[in-house]
Amino acid sequence: MWLAAPTMHEFLLTVLVAFLAVLFLWRAPVTLATSAVQQLLTSPHAGDLLRFVFLGTVMEAGRQLVSMLQVSFTDFFRVQAEFTTLDFAYDWCTVYLDSQHVWHSSRAFKVIARNANAGLRPLPFGKPALGEKDGHPDPIYEPTQMTPTLFRWRGYWITVTKTTAGYAHYDTGEEVGGRLIIAIWSRKRQILDDFVDAAREFYVQSSVLPRRVNELDKEPSGALTRATFNQSDSAFDWMLAYLRSTKALAGATHFTISTKQSDLSWAEGPNDAVRYLPGSDTRQQVLFTSPNTGRKTWLQVVINAGQLNWTTNNYVGGSISVTLYSSDRTVLQDLIETARQTYLQHGASRVTVHLADNRGEWAKTVTKARRPMNTLILPAQVKETLLQDATDFLASEEWYNNAGIPHRRGYLLYGEPGTGKSSTIHALAGALGLEIYFVSLANPGVDDYSLAKLISDTPARCIMLIEDIDCAFPSRDKDEDDDEEDEMQQPVFDQSGRPLPPRNAPQPIIPRSSVTLSGLLNVLDSVSSEEGRLVFATTNHIENLDSALIRPGRMDVKIQYRLADSDQLCQMFKRFFPAVAASLDADALAMAFAQAIPPHTYSIAHVQGYLLTQKRDPEAAVAGIAAWVAQQEAEKAALAEAKAKKREDRRRRRREREAQLEKERDEERAKRNGHAHEGSVSGEEEGSTGDAVNGVAV
Numbered sequence: 001m002w003l004a005a006p007t008m009h010e011f012l013l014t015v016l017v018a019f020l021a022v023l024f025l026w027r028a029p030v031t032l033a034t035s036a037v038q039q040l041l042t043s044p045h046a047g048d049l050l051r052f053v054f055l056g057t058v059m060e061a062g063r064q065l066v067s068m069l070q071v072s073f074t075d076f077f078r079v080q081a082e083f084t085t086l087d088f089a090y091d092w093c094t095v096y097l098d099s100q101h102v103w104h105s106s107r108a109f110k111v112i113a114r115n116a117n118a119g120l121r122p123l124p125f126g127k128p129a130l131g132e133k134d135g136h137p138d139p140i141y142e143p144t145q146m147t148p149t150l151f152r153w154r155g156y157w158i159t160v161t162k163t164t165a166g167y168a169h170y171d172t173g174e175e176v177g178g179r180l181i182i183a184i185w186s187r188k189r190q191i192l193d194d195f196v197d198a199a200r201e202f203y204v205q206s207s208v209l210p211r212r213v214n215e216l217d218k219e220p221s222g223a224l225t226r227a228t229f230n231q232s233d234s235a236f237d238w239m240l241a242y243l244r245s246t247k248a249l250a251g252a253t254h255f256t257i258s259t260k261q262s263d264l265s266w267a268e269g270p271n272d273a274v275r276y277l278p279g280s281d282t283r284q285q286v287l288f289t290s291p292n293t294g295r296k297t298w299l300q301v302v303i304n305a306g307q308l309n310w311t312t313n314n315y316v317g318g319s320i321s322v323t324l325y326s327s328d329r330t331v332l333q334d335l336i337e338t339a340r341q342t343y344l345q346h347g348a349s350r351v352t353v354h355l356a357d358n359r360g361e362w363a364k365t366v367t368k369a370r371r372p373m374n375t376l377i378l379p380a381q382v383k384e385t386l387l388q389d390a391t392d393f394l395a396s397e398e399w400y401n402n403a404g405i406p407h408r409r410g411y412l413l414y415g416e417p418g419t420g421k422s423s424t425i426h427a428l429a430g431a432l433g434l435e436i437y438f439v440s441l442a443n444p445g446v447d448d449y450s451l452a453k454l455i456s457d458t459p460a461r462c463i464m465l466i467e468d469i470d471c472a473f474p475s476r477d478k479d480e481d482d483d484e485e486d487e488m489q490q491p492v493f494d495q496s497g498r499p500l501p502p503r504n505a506p507q508p509i510i511p512r513s514s515v516t517l518s519g520l521l522n523v524l525d526s527v528s529s530e531e532g533r534l535v536f537a538t539t540n541h542i543e544n545l546d547s548a549l550i551r552p553g554r555m556d557v558k559i560q561y562r563l564a565d566s567d568q569l570c571q572m573f574k575r576f577f578p579a580v581a582a583s584l585d586a587d588a589l590a591m592a593f594a595q596a597i598p599p600h601t602y603s604i605a606h607v608q609g610y611l612l613t614q615k616r617d618p619e620a621a622v623a624g625i626a627a628w629v630a631q632q633e634a635e636k637a638a639l640a641e642a643k644a645k646k647r648e649d650r651r652r653r654r655r656e657r658e659a660q661l662e663k664e665r666d667e668e669r670a671k672r673n674g675h676a677h678e679g680s681v682s683g684e685e686e687g688s689t690g691d692a693v694n695g696v697a698v
């Protein structure tokens with residue numbers, strides 16, 4: 001803003017007028033000048049010229065005088081301010097003047113085509129944007145008035161002059177260098193202040209779409225705050241949930257389309273199967289209304305999709321950059337809290353699972369429907385103990401701190417595959433309202449370093465799930481035939497009598513994971529430094545685990561999952577056929593079903609496979625179960641037979657190999673004996689008795 005002040009031009013004019021006044025008052029020079037002029041006038045041409053010059057000078061001086069008096073008069077009776085484009089004060093005034101219909105009678109416009117979501121300017125200049133109508137941009141009329149417009153404001157006359165600079169900002173398309181001059185016809189400077197305050201207030205209250213800001217550093221107002229949310233952090237998910245809930249991002253124009261459900265989706269499509277990923281550097285403006293204060297703040301959101309990881313074919317390293325049109329830090333805090341609450345509400349019926357990529361980053365997030373604890377078919381005390389233990393743990397952080405014990409708890413769920421270990425953890429996460437951070441040690445990309453990084457990147461109060469924890473150890477689950485072979489192998493010697501390595505020497509046992517035991521122990525212990533972690537580990541082979549790993553302090557609770565017993569089978573049957581469960585003969589049917597299955601022989605997952613084939617007909621399920629069991633037994637027997645045959649084949653091959661080796665050894669011995677015999681004969685022939693003894697001995 002700039003207030004009018006006397007210019008150099010006006011100053012010189014004042015000096016000229018003063019000079020003429022002195023001439024007029026001081027007679028001697030005037031007389032001198034007059035006689036000189038009279039002499040000149042005696043020449044007819046010079047006289048005409050001088051008369052003309054004199055007249056012109058007097059007229060120009062008069063004109064300048066009038067102009068100066070006019071300027072002095074206007075400066076005396078008005079206050080003037082100037083506003084320039086790309087400044088918030090310019091935006092306040094233009095929006096306010098537009099609301100006062102100042103440009104109603106404009107006759108000169110610049111017309112540009114803009115979509116409603118383009119967000120290029122803070123004002124529609126009397127014409128609302130209509131972009132959504134037919135997908136084509138709408139015309140926006142901007143007055144380009146050079147002549148002042150006069151209007152009345154709160155009893156004062158105000159003149160507005162708008163100039164356009166004629167060129168647009170290379171990036172935003174905003175007009176650059178344009179000016180707005182406001183002149184208020186009053187002696188009171190206060191009126192200008194009131195006008196600017198009113199304009200600012202109107203702008204803030206009416207929440208008009210603000211102009212875009214690209215480089216925060218180059219924004220002179222210093223009135224903006226920027227926050228960046230990285231994909232590998234939970235706050236990113238909060239922000240994304242909030243942005244999705246506003247639906248404001250649906251108007252974006254740059255998408256990458258994906259059908260992978262694990263991919264980050266940020267805009268709702270008509271079809272859930274198709275996910276709209278942000279195109280690189282997608283930007284939108286969103287109006288945030290604080291649920292606490294009701295305060296409205298514009299956000300400029302730039303979503304960066306990240307980069308495609310060629311190994312996993314997923315986008316990683318994405319970020320959301322939010323610029324708040326406010327420098328008030330509490331607005332940012334409010335926004336983050338609102339985003340977190342939106343995320344939690346959205347996820348209230350779902351469980352969020354974060355998945356690790358092979359670079360040691362939490363790259364993907366999937367949500368699953370919550371699984372109620374009562375859908376788990378487990379001995380009652382298992383469910384209750386687990387839920388009670390975990391709830392108690394989460395509630396006793398203070399106790400842990402006072403006792404100086406790290407606030408973490410380790411659970412090891414072990415047992416046969418398909419018995420419900422993973423299902424239990426998902427149900428528990430839902431019941432406790434925690435998110436799962438899942439890492440499988442069988443993932444070849446996970447090593448000590450990436451595992452440590454993953455653990456340190458998880459937030460407080462979450463479930464850290466390490467599946468297949470036995471993968472970090474060499475498997476002891478070798479085929480018994482291999483042992484037999486090892487035992488039966490006889491040492492073989494080379495020609496010099498040194499033992500040869502067995503031909504079928506077992507390869508060194510390579511663990512199925514890049515994570516080492518010490519790495520795993522370090523990581524588990526480092527979890528202690530993080531607060532409120534529930535560490536769950538699952539394994540099908542507890543016998544392979546090192547005792548250091550499962551000692552209390554690392555694994556505090558160990559629960560064995562067994563193959564289904566009759567009681568579980570009964571429960572399962574009733575759950576599959578809820579209509580039957582309500583009928584009188586439910587128990588009888590369920591019992592008949594369970595009794596047909598030998599207890600502790602099949603996993604729930606296995607029996608579930610059968611029931612799924614009969615899911616609409618409980619009687620048929622009962623009728624067919626005996627045949628199914630018989631078929632499973634037959635398959636098992638066939639498998640056992642195939643294994644036995646394989647074992648027999650191995651034994652036969654081994655016997656053949658042994659025979660072959662024996663034969664080779666015999667031949668070897670015979671060869672050596674033959675050499676010795678030849679040696680002794682030649683020794684005798686040479687007549688050397690000593691050599692003969694040596695020869696035999698050789």
Ligand SMILES: Nc1ncnc2c1ncn2[C@@H]1O[C@H](COP(=O)(O)OP(=O)(O)OP(=O)(O)O)[C@@H](O)[C@H]1O
Nearest residue numbers: 375376377378416417418419420421422423604605
């Ligand atoms: N005890 C159970 N209660 C309810 N459903 C179960 C139970 N056990 C297995 N299931 C069902 O069987 C399937 C596999 O279960 P889950 O993945 O939990 O087994 P798991 O023990 O973790 O297997 P693995 O050791 O192979 O990972 C799921 O569909 C689950 O619903």
